[in-house]
Amino acid sequence: MIYAKEESLRREDLQKLQLQRLQDTAERVYTLTPFYKEKFDETGVTPEDIQSLEDIQKLPFTKKKDLRDHYPFGLFTVPMSQVVRVHSSSGTTGKPTVVGYTKEDMDVWDEVMARVFTMAGGSAEDVVHNAYGYGLFTGGLGFHNGAEKIGATLIPASSGFTDRQNMLMKDFKATILASTPSFALHMAEAAKKSGADFKNDFKLKSGVFGAEPTSEGLKEEVSKVWGIDYHEVYGLSEIIGPGVSCNCKHSKLLHVAEDHFYVEIIDSKTGDVLPDGERGELVITSLTKQALPIIRYRTGDITSLHREPCGCGRTLVRMESIVGRADDMIIVNGVNVYPSQVEHVIANTEGVTLNYQIIADKKGHLDKLDILVEVSDEIMTDSIADMERLKKEIQRELANNLYINASVKLVEPRTIERSMGKAVRVVDKRRDDA
Ligand SMILES: [Zn+2]
Incomplete structure (x- = not known):
């Protein structure tokens, strides 16, 4: 009809x-x-x-x-x-x-x-x-x-x-x-x-x-x-x-x-x-x-x-x-997330670099978001407790500013996959072509 x-x-x-x-x-x-x-x-x-x-x-x-x-x-x-x-x-x-x-x-x-x-x-x-x-x-x-x-x-x-x-x-x-x-x-x-x-x-x-x-x-x-x-x-x-x-x-x-x-x-x-x-x-x-x-x-x-x-x-x-x-906007469980928003949070955090990668994937049938962030060379010597605190701080800021629950992982400098010298910003594993 x-x-x-x-x-x-x-x-x-x-x-x-x-x-x-x-x-x-x-x-x-x-x-x-x-x-x-x-x-x-x-x-x-x-x-x-x-x-x-x-x-x-x-x-x-x-x-x-x-x-x-x-x-x-x-x-x-x-x-x-x-x-x-x-x-x-x-x-x-x-x-x-x-x-x-x-x-x-x-x-x-x-x-x-x-x-x-x-x-x-x-x-x-x-x-x-x-x-x-x-x-x-x-x-x-x-x-x-x-x-x-x-x-x-x-x-x-x-x-x-x-x-x-x-x-x-x-x-x-x-x-x-x-x-x-x-x-x-x-x-x-x-x-x-x-x-x-x-x-x-x-x-x-x-x-x-x-x-x-x-x-x-x-x-x-x-x-x-x-x-x-x-x-x-x-x-x-x-x-x-x-x-x-x-x-x-x-x-x-x-x-x-x-x-x-x-x-x-x-x-x-x-x-x-x-x-x-x-x-x-x-x-x-x-x-x-x-x-x-x-x-x-x-x-x-x-x-x-x-x-x-x-x-x-x-x-x-x-x-x-x-x-x-x-x-590059991605939608995570119905919330619009722009890489630029994530970047903004990271840029305002001490001890990390702007080399990051957002990985969207499925956990069960819902979306999940992992964010890898390279720490700065100086902070590599800090204690594990400090690193944990830094990680929590970024997660809290992301939740406050973007309304998303992301899992942040701090990684060593220069370890994120690069394309033409720049870190690959978004990897959306939910897409057919990913
Ligand atoms: Zn038709």
Whole structure:
């Protein structure tokens, strides 16, 4: 089933709709936000210059830093009286990225999430177990609203308490699971331990998973252990939250809700737009957002676009599952970690050098982070007790500043693997190609 008629428009009708919405959005940000007025003027472009969809390439990019620089509400285009919801995500420094929604924005978000559940075979007959964390993070409430929109019975389980979650899923006969893929596996592990009979105890038929980089192997494992169809959901709070794209039953590529989000792939170094099929950085322009419209937002995510027709009848462009990050950001148990943040902590610690290596791996089904740090030549002679204290200090600072539990290992000078003379910063063993 297809939820909305906009998902299967003829290409020319969709493009007409996109162009009109793009023109409205350009006009809106130009007249209502000094930030965009200045950026447009600097680039020498006005909203009237947008006469075709290709003209979007004349517009400047927006970066995460722009949102942070205008913390908290500086890029909003409506008075706060019209903002009905605020969410935020963690940032590289102390301040988070804040996003806002009008009533109309919430309707769009609910609808794109309803499309997601429909792609996963959901309807009013279903019971949706939502194990995404509720709170400022857009995951919990995004999935929550979409499930309600299709009339399903929604169980707002939130994260944690694995055994109780399994009990509820079983007793309430959940048919669709919404969670991070790693938590889905963690739940399966716990169910196995308690001797569950997956075939008879659970009624799950599909799952909607996202919010963390996931290898094909992990997806297959989740799908196999629970005996369900795996649907991947992509999104980010800066654009709307989850619901930007999702894959249908016919394909692993994710249909983008193009009537609301205009997507481009660029070469992240030159900023040039790349042709369909080529991998590059995903750039998204919101077409209907009211509270926080955003022009050519550089997501930092690496993917490619595909326009071959899909067996489901949707005509929307499809994107490949994210293959990596333009910068080196890694996500550890749902928390964004940038090497630059780790570096900042290490730089402020006496006795260690800036030669470090971050190793992300799996422990069971959850992520774990090891950080190797080379100590300075001088400190090599210090006592073991002092080294232990130093290690603890770095771990404490990482926990305080980045909200991560990392295991720090102090190593001898010049022992970390180097490439072109520099220590290799990030080793992500969770990726297929690692
Ligand atoms: Zn499809």
